[in-house]
Amino acid sequence: MSLAADYNIALVGCGTVGSGVARLLLEHPERLASRAGRRLRLCRVVVRDPAKPRAAAVPPELVTTDFEAVLRDPRIDVAVEVVGGTDWARRAVLDLLAAGKDVVTANKALLALHGAEVFAAARRHGRAIGFEASVGGGIPIIAALTQGLAANQILSLQGILNGTCNFILTGMTERGTSYASALADAQRLGYAEADPTLDVDGTDAAHKLAILAQIAFGVAVPFAAIPRRGIAQIDQADIRYARELGYTIKLLAEAWYDPNDGRLALHVAPVMLRHLAPLALVRDAYNALFVVGDAVGSTLYYGRGAGQMPTASAVVADLIDLAIGRGQLTFRSLELWSDQAQTVSLRPPGTVPSRFYLRLLVEDRPGVLAEIARILAHHQISISSVIQHEAVDGPDGDVVPLVILTHQAPTGNFLATLAELNGLSCVTAPSVYYHVAD
Amino acid sequence: MSLAADYNIALVGCGTVGSGVARLLLEHPERLASRAGRRLRLCRVVVRDPAKPRAAAVPPELVTTDFEAVLRDPRIDVAVEVVGGTDWARRAVLDLLAAGKDVVTANKALLALHGAEVFAAARRHGRAIGFEASVGGGIPIIAALTQGLAANQILSLQGILNGTCNFILTGMTERGTSYASALADAQRLGYAEADPTLDVDGTDAAHKLAILAQIAFGVAVPFAAIPRRGIAQIDQADIRYARELGYTIKLLAEAWYDPNDGRLALHVAPVMLRHLAPLALVRDAYNALFVVGDAVGSTLYYGRGAGQMPTASAVVADLIDLAIGRGQLTFRSLELWSDQAQTVSLRPPGTVPSRFYLRLLVEDRPGVLAEIARILAHHQISISSVIQHEAVDGPDGDVVPLVILTHQAPTGNFLATLAELNGLSCVTAPSVYYHVAD
DSSP, X not given: OOXXXXXXXXXXXXXXXHHHHHHHHHHOHHHHHHHHTEEEEEEEEEOSOTTSOOSSOOOGGGEESOHHHHHHOTTOOEEEEOOOSSSHHHHXXXXXXXXXXXXXXXXXXXXXXXXXXXXHHHXXXXXXXXXXXXXXXXXXXXXXXXXXXXTSOEEEEEEEOOHHHHHHHHHHHHSOOOHHHHHHHHHHTTSSOSSOHHHHTSHHHHHHHHHHHHHHHOOOOOGGGSOBOOSTTOOHHHHHHHHHHTEEEEEEEEEEEETTTTEEEEEEEEEEEETTSGGGGOOTTEEEEEEEETTTEEEEEEEEOSSHHHHHHHHHHHHHHHHHTHHHHHHHHOOTTOOSOOOOEEOOGGGOEEEEEEEEEEESSTTHHHHHHHHXXXXXXXXXXXXXXXXXXXXXXXXXXXXXXXXXXEHHHHHHHHHHXXXXXXXXXXXXXXXXXX | OOOEEEEEEEEEOOSHHHHHHHHHHHHOHHHHHHHHSEEEEEEEEEOSOTTSOOXXXXXXXXXXXXXXXXHHOTTOOEEEEOOOSSSHHHHHHHHHHHTTOEEEEOOHHHHHHHHHHHHHHHHHTTOOEEOGXXXXXXXXXXXXXIIITTTSOEEEEEEEOOHHHHHHHHHHHHSOOOHHHHHHHHHHTTSSOSSOHHXXXXXXXXXXXXXXXXXXXXXXXXXXXXXXXXXXXXXXXXXXXXXXXXXXXXXXXXXXXXXXXXXXXXXXXXEEEETTSGGGGOOXXXXXXXXXXXXXXXXXXXXXXXXXXXXXXXXXXXXXXXXHTHHHHHHHHOOTTOOSOOOOEEOOGGGOEEEEEEEEEEESSTTHHHXXXXXXXXXXXXXXXXXXXXXXXXXXXXXXXXXXXXXXXXXXXXXXXXXXXXXXXXXXXXXXXXXXXX
């Protein structure tokens, strides 16, 4: 294959991921040229502080603080946005598209919150956006949904999309540590930020779910409409009861589409999965997405969902796609965040059926189980298993944990029942609940 | 998006997979048109016996026995080859390419044996070949390797690529059945052919490995150069010993590339995997491919590797790719089976290091273990575990099974040692061995 003109790249941001992209581009030029049919040339690296030491050996003459120069440089074909955040990054991406540059981004918050605007701008300017790195790090999840499974109606997605949470939950499950101690381990090993809020409260996973829902179901989900719970409140006791019942707790981003009524249910929540379910076996900082399509059946994609080189792998795959001209075709073929008539509507969360795990602290006296069972029955919630161990001696006095697994019930119905249970005098502390996968 | 001209398709063959492709095309025209940007129109269905009843409701006026009419019809853009076999199919694909048609094929034997010829013909005629369905059924494995991981040097592939074998081994492992009985179950449930030879002897998995090796490492492996063992000889005793040692036996297609010396090792063989290794957890007729890339690290792709609709899902994904124009770009960007200088060479199988499982039937008398251990030590083969249970009372007299796990040793060295052990008078039957994953 004879090589066409160079494909000229500007890197906007050169932190962890940006340095990884620079490393791939600078260390493997022949490999990338043979796969793209042309040379991928790193032309400029825009940074805030050029004096900051960088992992990759970026030639100093490429480094600049002048973002505008990228906009003005007609040679530059594509810009890689890896600054993160949603304010400056949004403006920068809109300016790049207006200046005639294609854009590759790893910024899930940007796409989840401003995807409609950004994709409309790309279409208006005849540009393309590559965003494989925004979900699942190096795992080609976006390509699987948009290309590999293009013949399918996707019926459901279930993902472990936040490596920090999965690392913490793996520690709590396998080493029996508390949440606080597992979080400290994750921070020490670089799997969690100093302020881990956006990871552990489910925001990051919900950003990714918003992107996947758009791709898989063609629905622009307002980010605030995704119910989400994080993992910070998970007690070691619940991990242990889950194990006793044959389950493992994972933070899942889930979406289910019902082709009969065109409605989509979705949430981010800790979910109890059966021990041998494929997603239950995903350990440490790995990510995985379980996808069911109407033709293909069940499929799963697994790998590192974050980190320098895995994310850079996805960014550079997008660059190769655009250098070949394939990325532009893919972007045009997707009606992403467009204003086309939506045929999919969101299902009110309260109507979504689920099984539930319920842990109550109750007084250790006759009649308590009967009363609780009566209230559940009254609300048509059927019990699948019960665990009651012997009384806990301690400051709480004669109090015992009572653990119940339910059969399926509408979420709203369950939550109303839970409120009623918490109001009972025999229930001595707010009850704990989690979703249970079928 | 306004729709471009129809994309006109001929189906060559209408058995299980062909009927599935027809179903998707005929039952979901709007879905496919919205994803391809144009209507995918089924124009002709070439069959040998038009009277044969078919699952899909193919309009009778499309059915023909006249393959030449497809070649002559200038409207037809692409032909889907799903007849299977390598003689007629090879001729048909070459004729289709010469007639100016792109080709989508699910035929792994054709590509493994005649890939060089077929791909060269496509390039000569300026046509493209889509072959996602040839490996891993509906799992987008080919796209992951050629596009999603394009920034990587692939370092290793390990796949469960034959659903029949995996179904049989799952039955033997989980239900404790014999090989013969598990095979009969597979045949009764439609997971194995009446003549299962090409599945159970590893030929089918080796065909797929040849295709993957070409894509991942750019090396055209002569099919006969792939060492392969099947599963028909696997004894229930070895399944049980594997479990006792913490392992599960799977038929794997494996390839390892050493970037330092440019050499590739590959084989198809039953391999003992640790119980919780990702591939050990792949059950029944599912397939999975574990891929390690130098940037992305470990990734895994999982789903149904065969069957009507999963395979049709991959075929129609290729049709959408070609209708968009993306498939042509992908095909051109791959130097598949081309005569470019090969930089990768095959490693002689005898030099490939592996751990081994060894089961000997030995006389139950003093000094036997010492003699065997001495011979292994003499050949520099280090023992990692030993199991020797009590003597078997029975027709064999005082004979005991002796099970040994070794540390890594060159395969040729191990096989030579095995021959020496089998020649000992205290070894009463030919010894059994399997590879053990690290």
